[in-house]
Amino acid sequence: MEAIYKRELKSLFNGLTAWIYMGVMFVMCGIFTMANNLLSLYSQFEYVLSSLPLFLLVAVPILTMRSLSGEKRARTDQLLYSLPLKMSQIVIGKYFALVTVHAAVSLVMGFVPVILSLYGDVHFGSAYSALLGFFLLGCALIAVNLFLSSLITNQAAVCFAGIVAGFLLYLMSGLASLFPSTAGASLFAFVVLSVLAGLVLYFLTKNLLIGGGAALAGAAVSVVVFFVKKTAFEGLFPRIIEYLALFDRLNSFINGIFDITAVVYYITLIIFFVWLSVQSMDKKRWN
Amino acid sequence: MIKVKNLTKKYGDNTAVNDISFTIEEGRIYGLLGPNGAGKSTTMNIITGCLAATSGTVLVDGKDIFENPIEAKKHIGYLPEIPPLYTDMTPAEYLEFVAEAKGVPFAKRAKQVKSAMEKTDLIPVADRLIQNLSKGYRQRVGIAQAMIGDPDVIILDEPTVGLDPKQIIEIRELVRSLAKIKTVIISSHILSEIAEVCDHVLIISGGRLVADESLASLEERAKRSNGLCIKARCDADTLVKTVKSAGDFEVVHVGNAGHGLCEGVVSAESDTMVSEKVFAAFAAAGIPVSELYFRESSLENIFLKLTESSIYGDDDAVAASDNGPDGEDGEGGDAEDGDANDENGGPEKESDDDYKPLFGSVGEEDR
Numbered sequence: 001m002e003a004i005y006k007r008e009l010k011s012l013f014n015g016l017t018a019w020i021y022m023g024v025m026f027v028m029c030g031i032f033t034m035a036n037n038l039l040s041l042y043s044q045f046e047y048v049l050s051s052l053p054l055f056l057l058v059a060v061p062i063l064t065m066r067s068l069s070g071e072k073r074a075r076t077d078q079l080l081y082s083l084p085l086k087m088s089q090i091v092i093g094k095y096f097a098l099v100t101v102h103a104a105v106s107l108v109m110g111f112v113p114v115i116l117s118l119y120g121d122v123h124f125g126s127a128y129s130a131l132l133g134f135f136l137l138g139c140a141l142i143a144v145n146l147f148l149s150s151l152i153t154n155q156a157a158v159c160f161a162g163i164v165a166g167f168l169l170y171l172m173s174g175l176a177s178l179f180p181s182t183a184g185a186s187l188f189a190f191v192v193l194s195v196l197a198g199l200v201l202y203f204l205t206k207n208l209l210i211g212g213g214a215a216l217a218g219a220a221v222s223v224v225v226f227f228v229k230k231t232a233f234e235g236l237f238p239r240i241i242e243y244l245a246l247f248d249r250l251n252s253f254i255n256g257i258f259d260i261t262a263v264v265y266y267i268t269l270i271i272f273f274v275w276l277s278v279q280s281m282d283k284k285r286w287n
Numbered sequence: 288m289i290k291v292k293n294l295t296k297k298y299g300d301n302t303a304v305n306d307i308s309f310t311i312e313e314g315r316i317y318g319l320l321g322p323n324g325a326g327k328s329t330t331m332n333i334i335t336g337c338l339a340a341t342s343g344t345v346l347v348d349g350k351d352i353f354e355n356p357i358e359a360k361k362h363i364g365y366l367p368e369i370p371p372l373y374t375d376m377t378p379a380e381y382l383e384f385v386a387e388a389k390g391v392p393f394a395k396r397a398k399q400v401k402s403a404m405e406k407t408d409l410i411p412v413a414d415r416l417i418q419n420l421s422k423g424y425r426q427r428v429g430i431a432q433a434m435i436g437d438p439d440v441i442i443l444d445e446p447t448v449g450l451d452p453k454q455i456i457e458i459r460e461l462v463r464s465l466a467k468i469k470t471v472i473i474s475s476h477i478l479s480e481i482a483e484v485c486d487h488v489l490i491i492s493g494g495r496l497v498a499d500e501s502l503a504s505l506e507e508r509a510k511r512s513n514g515l516c517i518k519a520r521c522d523a524d525t526l527v528k529t530v531k532s533a534g535d536f537e538v539v540h541v542g543n544a545g546h547g548l549c550e551g552v553v554s555a556e557s558d559t560m561v562s563e564k565v566f567a568a569f570a571a572a573g574i575p576v577s578e579l580y581f582r583e584s585s586l587e588n589i590f591l592k593l594t595e596s597s598i599y600g601d602d603d604a605v606a607a608s609d610n611g612p613d614g615e616d617g618e619g620g621d622a623e624d625g626d627a628n629d630e631n632g633g634p635e636k637e638s639d640d641d642y643k644p645l646f647g648s649v650g651e652e653d654r
Contacts, residue, residue, distance in 0.1 A: 006387075010376075014376075079367075085388060206299065
């Protein structure tokens with residue numbers, strides 16, 4: 001694992017990706033510190049952090065787009081497969097390398113509250129808990145993008161898919177409020193989701209039986225549950241969407257609350273997507 | 288060392304490897320031979336754990352590559368068809384990385400990397416970026432990578448493809464020197480390549496194993512299928528009868544050559560006595576003979592026949608030439624094999640390569 005971690009970190013800094021990522025984040029952090037703190041004479045660093053996630057949306061896909069898809073392109077995946085390592089060790093090694101870059105950014109940003117404290121009263125507790133939230137948000141986004149990178153071979157496509165996925169997650173809570181909370185609407189949404197999941201499975205496995213079966217099974221379960229227990233469906237879909245609202249979890253940190261459920265939420269999400277990436281890479285052995 | 292049993296790999300409806308079984312013993316050089324697309328790379332990818340099989344087992348030093356991949360992979364060094372190199376690293380960095388990833392202890396790492404680089408002559412380019420290296424050097428980095436971790440078996444997938452003749456000879460030397468200490472498996476679609484370095488040959492065609500024997504026995508087989516070819520104006524039965532009347536000769540093949548001619552191959556060593564006796568017999572019977580010549584079978588011919596006739600099963604592979612070439616079998620190896628064949632086919636001994644297509648195509652016209 002260390003070998004993979006070291007190599008990945010080296011390649012991130014050998015190329016441009018890590019530098020672009022750090023550059024974007026530092027420049028944006030600087031601009032917003034200037035505007036929100038220095039010019040407006042506020043001492044809360046949290047306000048800066050509330051503006052930065054939008055830039056994570058673009059910067060994280062650029063950072064992660066090569067990690068797994070690049071291996072496939074350079075045919076180095078065959079080396080990784082033939083090494084006496086578990087796929088989980090390889091993927092986690094790569095994930096930690098990406099997180100290290102993000103951690104370096106967060107660490108440097110940690111100096112900003114200290115600098116601000118020279119000119120006014122800074123509440124370090126809330127500033128650093130917000131920074132922790134920002135760090136965890138970045139880690140979760142990296143995990144999501146790592147998974148995309150394991151699915152798609154073309155780097156530009158990985159980057160694009162990452163940005164689209166990021167925007168969807170960003171807008172999730174807005175979408176949830178738009179969605180009608182009736183049971184019928186939820187049923188409709190679940191049926192559509194089942195069909196989409198079936199399509200994805202079909203494209204992954206090229207097996208009509210698995211894809212179609214999954215779509216039908218998902219739709220059937222939704223319909224049965226709908227008729228057996230209608231109340232369970234009321235407002236269910238918006239609730240689920242809201243659960244996916246990755247970026248909104250940061251708000252409690254920004255508002256000065258150290259939200260332990262959000263920490264657990266981010267860590268669960270990270271583990272889930274890293275696990276998915278491992279499965280997706282292992283699955284490629286079968287194709 | 289490696290036991291492959293009933294290995295099958297299917298891609299959807301397409302069977303890439305079909306029920307292959309063989310055993311790799313220690314201390315020998317194995318050649319995995321077959322036309323392009325025969326399933327060589329697929330087989331190697333499965334043995335090295337890069338690819339999952341549809342069914343069958345692979346045991347490496349008694350450890351199952353599917354059940355216990357980590358332990359099994361420790362015994363194998365693998366160079367895939369395209370060397371898996373990180374081009375943003377130098378050979379020294381890259382080999383250091385591979386050594387660490389293969390779990391070589393820190394104390395031994397530098398020494399192993401150095402010895403691998405010495406054996407593959409990489410010292411002069413150790414600190415250049417791999418992306419700036421020539422193809423020959425990249426191939427060497429790939430081979431050095433396979434040597435790291437001191438595996439018992441080194442598997443090289445087409446190590447000489449795309450190299451110039453000088454580099455090919457150098458890589459060949461390298462493989463020979465490797466074989467002194469390790470078991471080596473090399474794949475190629477060029478027989479001369481395998482014949483140069485290997486002592487055991489596995490021939491794969493259309494996903495099946497059509498030959499698993501030592502190079503010596505394959506050469507012996509080539510010798511045995513030498514024969515006297517005869518074309519005469521008569522029917523098949525008369526031809527066989529007339530040949531038998533000339534002496535105790537065996538007709539290994541008989542067929543229609545078109546234009547009212549019949550063609551037969553008599554199993555015999557190159558010996559003027561045989562041809563004279565046969566000629567005399569035909570003359571006595573009053574049958575016009577239009578051609579009479581010795582055909583000397585080379586390894587190339589055996590290879591071509593084995594890979595062409597694999598769909599008919601492997602028992603009568605050598606004698607099954609009356610089926611002719613079955614159109615385009617997608618054998619990219621044919622070009623090279625044909626070239627090599629021209630060298631050993633003299634002017635008076637018409638080479639088998641020239642003779643067969645004529646035979647096959649005329650036969651098809653008649654049908």
